[in-house]
Amino acid sequence: xxxxxxxxxxxxxxxxxxxxxxxxxxxxxxxxxxxxxxxxxxxxxxxxxxxxxxxxxxxxxxxxxxxxxxxxxxxxxxxxxxxxxxxxxxxxxxxxxxxxxxxxxxxxxxxxxxxxxxxxxxxxxxxxxxxxxxxxxxxxxxxxxxxxxxxxxxxxxxxxxxxxxxxxxxxxxxxxxxxxxxxxxxxxxxxxxxxxxxxxxxxxxxxxxxxxxxxxxxxxxxxxxxxxxxxxxxxxxxxxxxxxxxxxxxxxxxxxxxxxxxxxxxxxxxxxxxxxxxxxxxx
Amino acid sequence: xxxxxxxxxxxxxxxxxxxxxxxxxxxxxxxxxxxxxxxxxxxxxxxxxxxxxxxxxxxxxxxxxxxxxxxxxxxxxxxxxxxxxxxxxxxxxxxxxxxxxxxxxxxxxxxxxxxxxxxxxxxxxxxxxxxxxxxxxxxxxxxxxxxxxxxxxxxxxxxxx
Numbered sequence: 475x476x477x478x479x480x481x482x483x484x485x486x487x488x489x490x491x492x493x494x495x496x497x498x499x500x501x502x503x504x505x506x507x508x509x510x511x512x513x514x515x516x517x518x519x520x521x522x523x524x525x526x527x528x529x530x531x532x533x534x535x536x537x538x539x540x541x542x543x544x545x546x547x548x549x550x551x552x553x554x555x556x557x558x559x560x561x562x563x564x565x566x567x568x569x570x571x572x573x574x575x576x577x578x579x580x581x582x583x584x585x586x587x588x589x590x591x592x593x594x595x596x597x598x599x600x601x602x603x604x605x606x607x608x609x610x611x612x613x614x615x616x617x618x619x620x621x622x623x624x625x626x627x628x629x630x631x632x633x634x635x636x637x638x639x640x641x642x643x644x645x646x647x648x649x650x651x652x653x654x655x656x657x658x659x660x661x662x663x664x665x666x667x668x669x670x671x672x673x674x675x676x677x678x679x680x681x682x683x684x685x686x687x688x689x690x691x692x693x694x695x696x697x698x699x700x701x702x703x704x705x706x707x708x709x710x711x712x713x714x715x716x717x718x719x720x721x722x723x724x725x726x727x728x729x730x731x732x733x734x735x736x737x738x739x740x741x742x743x744x745x746x747x748x749x750x751x752x753x754x755x756x757x
Numbered sequence: 758x759x760x761x762x763x764x765x766x767x768x769x770x771x772x773x774x775x776x777x778x779x780x781x782x783x784x785x786x787x788x789x790x791x792x793x794x795x796x797x798x799x800x801x802x803x804x805x806x807x808x809x810x811x812x813x814x815x816x817x818x819x820x821x822x823x824x825x826x827x828x829x830x831x832x833x834x835x836x837x838x839x840x841x842x843x844x845x846x847x848x849x850x851x852x853x854x855x856x857x858x859x860x861x862x863x864x865x866x867x868x869x870x871x872x873x874x875x876x877x878x879x880x881x882x883x884x885x886x887x888x889x890x891x892x893x894x895x896x897x898x899x900x901x902x903x904x905x906x907x908x909x910x911x912x913x914x915x916x917x918x
Contacts, residue, residue, distance in 0.1 A: 578891025665890030
């Protein structure tokens with residue numbers, strides 16, 4: 475029978491209490507937010523941790539603050555909350571679209587933005603949309619907070635730049651301003667399917683030229699990635715059909731996807747190029 | 758092991774529970790509270806057979822450790838929903854539309870339908886498909902289920918006038 479009953483889950487009510495638990499090796503536990511990834515793993519019979527520290531429903535990390543130039547989104551904010559938030563739709567539409575593709579209603583109600591980032595799956599649905607904002611992650615410990623740029627946060631397959639005593643508390647995400655954002659996920663089925671490949675983009679075209687460009691892909695590398703070569707090709711240029719052709723080809727040449735149960739390397743490479751084209755057409 | 762003591766509202770009634778914090782809500786509902794309407798099918802959050810409503814949000818109870826639910830949590834299971842008017846209308850509509858075959862997914866499907874109608878009282882077919890995307894039926898398909906939700910929604914709206 476599937477069970478997680480043997481795991482000692484501590485459920486602090488405040489962030490300060492959770493940080494104190496994590497500060498001491500003897501009380502530290504695997505961080506557990508909405509459980510949509512970890513509860514599945516733990517019930518599947520793989521070795522489980524002895525202790526877990528719940529960060530679900532901590533009031534300090536469960537809100538969205540709208541600043542002048544950015545949105546500060548608490549790590550405990552759920553995908554359902556993102557989908558329903560008009561400020562997220564207005565200023566971070568790719569993130570709103572990405573959150574709407576996570577699992578289905580039941581998973582969106584429990585899965586959190588912080589949990590999706592910490593799980594560090596290359597197929598994490600929100601990661602490309604976070605990356606194109608050029609924003610950062612805020613981490614806290616008993617000794618204070620620090621900020622890590624998102625493009626340095628996912629360091630290797632399933633690895634993040636966080637110390638064992640740290641908790642992700644928020645994401646500082648610059649608003650898109652006049653730029654256009656797009657998000658597209660390709661999977662076997664529209665809901666409850668992990669992506670084969672997905673893309674998010676934030677592109678500003680003014681006076682006929684691409685003034686700034688960020689394109690990120692998921693499921694095609696050990697971590698979510700920005701396509702820096704493609705971005706360099708596009709910056710400052712006119713988005714002509716010839717340039718879009720070139721960007722599509724460069725994207726296909728620059729990614730190194732793997733084949734796995736969800737897709738082939740060949741399909742992922744081809745689709746990466748098509749997603750870059752879709753990000754650039756009709757800007 | 759951390760044992761938690763909590764007082765929740767389950768189907769409108771105050772319930773005191775005492776359980777390991779890591780116990781799955783689904784197991785607590787079925788084994789400790791005898792509410793066996795919620796089913797375990799996949800046990801990994803994919804199929805929706807164990808869907809219950811916690812504080813107005815549909816969730817899969819196989820992925821919720823009871824320690825994460827504080828005092829005052831409001832839980833609605835299929836046993837509570839069948840006593841509500843929308844629940845009765847959904848049941849009747851599911852029967853009339855022939856939406857039930859083996860029936861194992863149906864408690865979760867009805868809870869999902871109830872949650873959907875609470876948020877969107879007159880959903881389009883597309884909205885019903887999206888709203889129930891996390892509830893899988895392996896017997897027969899979804900056309901009759903979608904028809905049942907539409908019928909229940911129409912009757913709910915009609916009776917409000």
